[in-house]
Each structure stands twice: as C-alpha cells, then as structure tokens.
Amino acid sequence: MFLFFFVFIETFYYYIFNINLTPSAIFIFFESNYIETNEFLYFYFDNYLLVYFLILFFNCLMVFFINTFKLKFSVPFLSKRWGIITSLIILLLLLRFTSLRHQNLPYLLLKSFYVVYFESKVYDLGVYKEEYGIFKETNKPEVSRDKLIVVIIGESTTSNNMSLYGYENNTNPLLNQINNLNVYKDVISPHAGTTASLCKVLSLDHYEDHKDKQQGAIIQLLNANSYETYWVSNQEPVGFAETAITKVVYSAKHKFYLNTGNTEEMHLFDEVVFNTIDNVIHKKNENQVLFIHLQGTHFFYKNRYPDTYQVFKGTTSYSPFDSPKNQEIINSYDNSILYNDYIVSTIINKVKDSNKESCVIYFSDHGEEVFRTIDFSGHNDEVGTLPMFQIPFLFWQSEKFMRNNAVDISLERAYMTDDLFHSIADLCDIQDEHVSLERSIFSSKFLQRKRIILNDKDYDSLLIREIGR
Known part of the structure; x- marks a missing residue:
C-alpha cells in the first residue's frame, strides 16, 4: 500500500507541474490549511488522474491478494537472512552514491520533514514573542498626529491580469478612478509561495543574509517606536503557512483573525474585513499601522x-494556450481580480474619508501563472515562471501625508518586496541602525540591487531573455 501511495503522489505531481517531486514541494503541502488543500485537489484533480488512480489501486489490491498465498522458494547459495542483508546493503549504496535518492519519495518526505522542523525553529516564537524584539524602545515624547499607515497584503495576484498594468480586460475600473494612486511598474516578490515570501517581507530576512530572519519583524520595530500595530487577516490561522506568518506578526498589539475555518466561513469574501477596518481607523490620538491580509x-x-462579480465570460482575453477549459479559468481569475479591485479601492476610500495623515500600500504576496507563458495555472517555486513573481505594487497618500512627508516617488524603480521592512520604516520616519534607506522604494537614497529568485537566478536577466524570445 505504501508503494501505491508513493507512486501515485509522484505521478500526480509530475502530471500537474511537469517536474519531479522535490522536498520544497512537499514543504508547500505542509504550509496549506484544510481549505487550501481541498481547493487544490478540486482545482487540479481531473478524469485522467481518476482513471490512473483506479487502475493503480486495482493493481495494488491484486498484489495484496496474491501475497496472501504463501509462496515458498529457496536460494541454493544464500540463506534467506543473508539475501535480505545483501539486498539492503546494495539498495543503500545505490541511494547513497547515486542521484536515485533525489527521486525517492520516502527520502523526499524525510527531507521535507527536516525542512519543516528547521523553518519552525527559525520562526520560533522565541524570536518574535517580545513586543520590541531586538529593537530599542524610543523614549522621546510623541506628539500624536493621528498618522495612519495601511498595508494591504493580497494573495496570488499577478500584475499581468490587471488593467492598471495594461491588461486587455478592464479588471481595475475602481482603482483607475482614484486620485494620487501611484502604480509601480517593476516590483516582484522574492518567492512564488506565501510563507517564503511574507516571512521575508515582514522581517529583516533577505536573500543576501538569511541570518537576518532571526533578528526581528517590522511590527516589533513599529512597537518600539510608539505605533499602535494591528493585524487583520481573512486567512485561516492554521497549517504551517499561517502558523509561520502568525509567529512573525505575533507581537502586533491588536490581532483579528476573521476566518476561523468554520463551515459557514470556508468561503468568506474579503469584504468581511471592512467592519474591523472601520473600527480601527476611526480611533483618535494614536499613530497606527494597520496590516490587512x-x-x-x-x-x-x-x-x-460573489456571483455578482461573474462578469467575464466566454472568450475575453488572449492566451497562447487557448482552450475552453483554460478560458474558463482565466475568466474566473479575472473576475477575482475585479472583486479584489473593489476591496482595495474601498479600503483606500475608507482611509481617505478618515481625514487623517494617511497612506496605503497594496501588494500581493506573490504572483500567479494563468496560461501566459506555460499551459498551467497556479504558482510553484519549482516551476517558477516570471508571472509568479510579477506583482502589483500600489501606493496612495492623502494630502496631509504629502505635506508632512517627503516621499520620493519613482514608479520605474526595480524593487523586490523582501525590502518592505525598510520601506515601511521610511514612511513611519523611523531611524534605527537596522533600517537602510538604500532599500526603501520611497527614499531618494534608494539603490537598485540584484533581484535573485529561484535560489540563484537573476530576475532581470531572465526578463531580458524572455522579452527577446
């Protein structure tokens, strides 16, 4: 039965992603909560896989029943014990000194368990449970200006399917009407998965120096500088993924998890965050940073x-991998972006109506491949197409914020969101030895750095190669 399980899992993965199974892929499985796992299977499991599953399972049962008959045989020159020992030694030598172990699911499972254990230790509460962490509390008297900074974190949204970025379908009619909205053209995520990306985005961690991941989170820095910190999430707070993220944001002074995974809440739309946002932004006499996931x-x-946003139907956009099924998926993705346009624009307008010295950042944790460069829809660091890293990055500021803060706007800056720690600190006018304005997209001191994705690949070199095709 174990052999049946291993063979089916490896075949299932290869069938979907067209690559061999890796420890990182298994690690992503442990990131997922029940809802995400259920939706993943529903999204990818098709009739071909069902037929393969039934054939494989039937053969497994046949072998099981055959083995119930005790067939005796003898080896004239070896005892049974020595035969087993010799076979095990040969097998272990093959696995140790060849690359076969890298295609062996038990080995991959063990390695992925190690990765999960290591990452859980890295993002241990010991690092993030303190209100200030490694940062020093400021003792200067704070004159409250009712400053409000809102950071909206999207999910699986690529800029390629947003009309703000030139997409043919009008997926951003509301955001397009907002004044003072800055649309950054060249921003990418550090990874194509939620946990890996956000644990960098919300902390000091970046690819040049991974030891920084154990040094502190942006929320701790904000706490140390007299900001009231809020974390509002419509993501279910279970599974390794959200557990790792909840550890990084553990020090937030006020936390609201609105999606607890109950049956009635399994498909809570993002508008559920509106009431909590209203309650937060109308508080007076405090400087606030509000994170919305x-x-x-x-x-x-x-x-x-909701059904009212099922606008795009039929053939509405071009794909080099066109088919009725693919077009249906593209339409549903575009509809989700249309609804997301409503959510983000509504939040910006709520902040605007608060009449505070305020600004809003919106970005996605990572992008998404939707039949643009390969015949596939989804995200995976192992597949790693460019749309999985190409994300929207929007910045809006009120008139009061513009008067009191010298934000250097340059929409063409090449930026990766693992430096968001420094950008938020810059907006909050925080001076700290751990803050580098050269890494802030809002600073005149910004310096472009090499953007490494997929472990060791230069994103900009890959982009030039892709454009040249």
Whole structure:
C-alpha cells in the first residue's frame, strides 16, 4: 500500500507541474490549511488522474491478494537472512552514491520533514514573542498626529491580469478612478509561495543574509517606536503557512483573525474585513499601522468572489494556450481580480474619508501563472515562471501625508518586496541602525540591487531573455 501511495503522489505531481517531486514541494503541502488543500485537489484533480488512480489501486489490491498465498522458494547459495542483508546493503549504496535518492519519495518526505522542523525553529516564537524584539524602545515624547499607515497584503495576484498594468480586460475600473494612486511598474516578490515570501517581507530576512530572519519583524520595530500595530487577516490561522506568518506578526498589539475555518466561513469574501477596518481607523490620538491580509485571488478562483462579480465570460482575453477549459479559468481569475479591485479601492476610500495623515500600500504576496507563458495555472517555486513573481505594487497618500512627508516617488524603480521592512520604516520616519534607506522604494537614497529568485537566478536577466524570445 505504501508503494501505491508513493507512486501515485509522484505521478500526480509530475502530471500537474511537469517536474519531479522535490522536498520544497512537499514543504508547500505542509504550509496549506484544510481549505487550501481541498481547493487544490478540486482545482487540479481531473478524469485522467481518476482513471490512473483506479487502475493503480486495482493493481495494488491484486498484489495484496496474491501475497496472501504463501509462496515458498529457496536460494541454493544464500540463506534467506543473508539475501535480505545483501539486498539492503546494495539498495543503500545505490541511494547513497547515486542521484536515485533525489527521486525517492520516502527520502523526499524525510527531507521535507527536516525542512519543516528547521523553518519552525527559525520562526520560533522565541524570536518574535517580545513586543520590541531586538529593537530599542524610543523614549522621546510623541506628539500624536493621528498618522495612519495601511498595508494591504493580497494573495496570488499577478500584475499581468490587471488593467492598471495594461491588461486587455478592464479588471481595475475602481482603482483607475482614484486620485494620487501611484502604480509601480517593476516590483516582484522574492518567492512564488506565501510563507517564503511574507516571512521575508515582514522581517529583516533577505536573500543576501538569511541570518537576518532571526533578528526581528517590522511590527516589533513599529512597537518600539510608539505605533499602535494591528493585524487583520481573512486567512485561516492554521497549517504551517499561517502558523509561520502568525509567529512573525505575533507581537502586533491588536490581532483579528476573521476566518476561523468554520463551515459557514470556508468561503468568506474579503469584504468581511471592512467592519474591523472601520473600527480601527476611526480611533483618535494614536499613530497606527494597520496590516490587512486578504484571501485575494488565490485558487480556487471562483470561490474568491460573489456571483455578482461573474462578469467575464466566454472568450475575453488572449492566451497562447487557448482552450475552453483554460478560458474558463482565466475568466474566473479575472473576475477575482475585479472583486479584489473593489476591496482595495474601498479600503483606500475608507482611509481617505478618515481625514487623517494617511497612506496605503497594496501588494500581493506573490504572483500567479494563468496560461501566459506555460499551459498551467497556479504558482510553484519549482516551476517558477516570471508571472509568479510579477506583482502589483500600489501606493496612495492623502494630502496631509504629502505635506508632512517627503516621499520620493519613482514608479520605474526595480524593487523586490523582501525590502518592505525598510520601506515601511521610511514612511513611519523611523531611524534605527537596522533600517537602510538604500532599500526603501520611497527614499531618494534608494539603490537598485540584484533581484535573485529561484535560489540563484537573476530576475532581470531572465526578463531580458524572455522579452527577446
């Protein structure tokens, strides 16, 4: 039965992603909560896999029943014990000194368990449970200006399917009407998965120096500088993924998890965050940083929006991998972006109506491949197409904020969101030895750095190669 399980899992993965199973892929499985796992299977499991599953299972049962008959045989020159020992030694030598172990699911499972254990230790509460962490509390008297900074974190949204970025379908009619909205053209995520990306985005961790991941989170720095910190999430706070993220944001002074995974809440739309946002932004006499974690446009896409947003139907956009099934998926993804346009624009307008010295950042944790460069829809660091890293990055500021803060706007800056720690600190006018304005997209001191993705690949070199095709 174990052999049946191993063979089916490896074949299932290869069939979907067209690559061999890796420890990182298994690690992503442990990131997922029940809802995401259920939607993943519903999204990818098709009739071909069902037939393969039944054939494999039937053969497994046949072998099981055959083995119930005790067939005796003898080896004239070896005892049974020595035969088993010799076979095990040969097998272990093959696995140790060849690359076969890298294609062996038990080995991959063990390695992935190690990765999960290591990452859980890295993001241990011991690092993040303190209110200030490694940062020093400021003792200067604070004159409250009712400063409000809102950070909206989307999910699985690529800029390629947003009309703000030139997409043919009008997926951003509301955001397009907002004044003072800055649309950054060249921003990418550090990874194509939620946990890996956000644990960098929300902390000091970046690819040049991974030891920084154990040094502190942006929320701790904000706490140390007299900001009231809020974390509002429509993501279910279970599974390794959200557990790792909840550890990084553990020090937030006020936390609201609105999606607890109850049956009635399994498909809570992102508008559920509105009431909590209203309660927060209307508080007086405190400087606030409000983080909002949305479900965004995560697959299963049609579960991300109400029926009233089922606008795009039929053939509405071009794909080099066109088919009725693919077009249906593209339409549901575009509909989810249309609904996300409503969510983000509504939040910006709420902040605007608060009449505070305020600004809003919106970005997605990572992008999504939707039949743009390969015949596939989803995200995976192992597949690693460019749309999985190409994300929207929007910045809005009120008139009061513009008067009191010298934000250097340059929409063409090449930026990766693992430096968001420094950008938020810059907006909050925080001076700290751990803050580098050269890494802030809002600073005149910004310096472009090499953007490394997929472990060791230069994103900009890959982009030039892709454009040249």
